[in-house]
Amino acid sequence: MNTSETSQNIHEQIVALLPRLRRFARNLTRNPHDADDVVQIAVERALVRVDQWRRDARLDSWMFKIVRNAWIDELRSRGRRDKIFLAEEAGDHVGIEPIESETARMSVQAAMARLPEDQRVAVGLVLVEGLPYKEAAEVLDIPIGTLTSRLARGREALQALLGGEE
Amino acid sequence: MTISDDTLMAFADGELDGPARAAVELALRADPQLEKRVAEHRALRQRLQAAYSAELFEPMPERLLSAARRTPDMPRTNVVNLQDARDAMARDAARARPSQMWWRPVGSIAASLIIGFGLGYASWHQSSPLTRNGGGAMVASGQLAEALSHQLAADQSPASTVQIGISFLAKSGDYCRTFSLSGAVSPAGVACHHGQEWQIQMLTQSVGSGDAPGGYRTAASGMSPAILKAVDEQIAGEPLDQSAESAARSKDWNSTQASP
Numbered sequence: 006m007n008t009s010e011t012s013q014n015i016h017e018q019i020v021a022l023l024p025r026l027r028r029f030a031r032n033l034t035r036n037p038h039d040a041d042d043v044v045q046i047a048v049e050r051a052l053v054r055v056d057q058w059r060r061d062a063r064l065d066s067w068m069f070k071i072v073r074n075a076w077i078d079e080l081r082s083r084g085r086r087d088k089i090f091l092a093e094e095a096g097d098h099v100g101i102e103p104i105e106s107e108t109a110r111m112s113v114q115a116a117m118a119r120l121p122e123d124q125r126v127a128v129g130l131v132l133v134e135g136l137p138y139k140e141a142a143e144v145l146d147i148p149i150g151t152l153t154s155r156l157a158r159g160r161e162a163l164q165a166l167l168g169g170e171e
Numbered sequence: 172m173t174i175s176d177d178t179l180m181a182f183a184d185g186e187l188d189g190p191a192r193a194a195v196e197l198a199l200r201a202d203p204q205l206e207k208r209v210a211e212h213r214a215l216r217q218r219l220q221a222a223y224s225a226e227l228f229e230p231m232p233e234r235l236l237s238a239a240r241r242t243p244d245m246p247r248t249n250v251v252n253l254q255d256a257r258d259a260m261a262r263d264a265a266r267a268r269p270s271q272m273w274w275r276p277v278g279s280i281a282a283s284l285i286i287g288f289g290l291g292y293a294s295w296h297q298s299s300p301l302t303r304n305g306g307g308a309m310v311a312s313g314q315l316a317e318a319l320s321h322q323l324a325a326d327q328s329p330a331s332t333v334q335i336g337i338s339f340l341a342k343s344g345d346y347c348r349t350f351s352l353s354g355a356v357s358p359a360g361v362a363c364h365h366g367q368e369w370q371i372q373m374l375t376q377s378v379g380s381g382d383a384p385g386g387y388r389t390a391a392s393g394m395s396p397a398i399l400k401a402v403d404e405q406i407a408g409e410p411l412d413q414s415a416e417s418a419a420r421s422k423d424w425n426s427t428q429a430s431p
Contacts, residue, residue: 016239016240016242019239020236020239020240023231023235023236023239024226024227024228024229024231025227027226027229027231027235028223028226028227031226041232041234041235044235045234045235045238048235048238048239049238049241049243052239052241052242052243053243053329056328056329113218113219113222113223114222114223117219128219131184132215132216132219132220133219133220133223135220137186138181138184138186153177153180153181154177156180157176157177157180160180160212160215163215163219164211164215167215167218
């Protein structure tokens, strides 16, 4: 495969990934505008560093990791952590409420928003984005054991918030 | 045997295989409670996927699509399409960016200041300046001259200090090439090959907003409006494609040999 062919492919592959990158970024940032900014930064970074992508590695995992790092950089450069404010906001109405089935979609997202970031991101990568544990652990730079424990705690919290049935 | 919660979860997520998987399957048959737990794990996954699937079908903002389709720094595709560059420029101008970037064309006096200071910022080796004064004209030297003479747009490393954009035959009969330079000030310009030298026809300087010191610089800025305009004014026909670029290089950018 020649260079130009490969680079053509990478652009279209990234375009195809955009909806998932955006969804993951929203889960990560909990703010749609931040999510789009972070995805844009990540895409631009990925294209500059595409030589660093191991072709035997999954492109989605590699991109998720760049999205996450872009968000960490963004938070650092802002010098504040949005999650602190959001966590307080969410804390106003903590408590298990009965879930109406027609609002199930919103409730799932509302329940997700109440999880601590570590658990929310682990759940997002594995259960929403469908990454294997190993890939998700690599995205987050954590051992698999840490990933599974965050995932288990996140699941438990979601089960408690959502109830067993819709 | 006992099956831990984590193992049960991994089983439900399809993470187990071989003997580990077989052991859980065996345990499930013996214990309906375990089976129920597995079903709960799977139901939760399905519920999450259902709740989040709609997001995949939302319209994608143009700025994300164009970011994904854009080639960093300068176009590196085989055939550079000026119209694409114009379109990308219009999109860049239209969208709000987290970090803004402005370009301004500079006159010849300012240009020498950029050469003096800007290129200094851009981590140039003092021992090999990138330009020199050639009989009143600013001509490329050192690394810049080297890149203009030898680097092909289609196979340059994004890490190179000098990035070549498009190459074209100008109405003057000279071959010209656009270039950009990495570094804090990111000068870019047009150079034309004349009398065995690369004369710098114009130079622009990009100025970051300063809100992200040392931060990430957008890769979208390959061709500024000023450079695009200069190319439009000077170009005779279309930009050189990859083979024409390569052919021009092999003739040392001497256009008179092409049409004796």
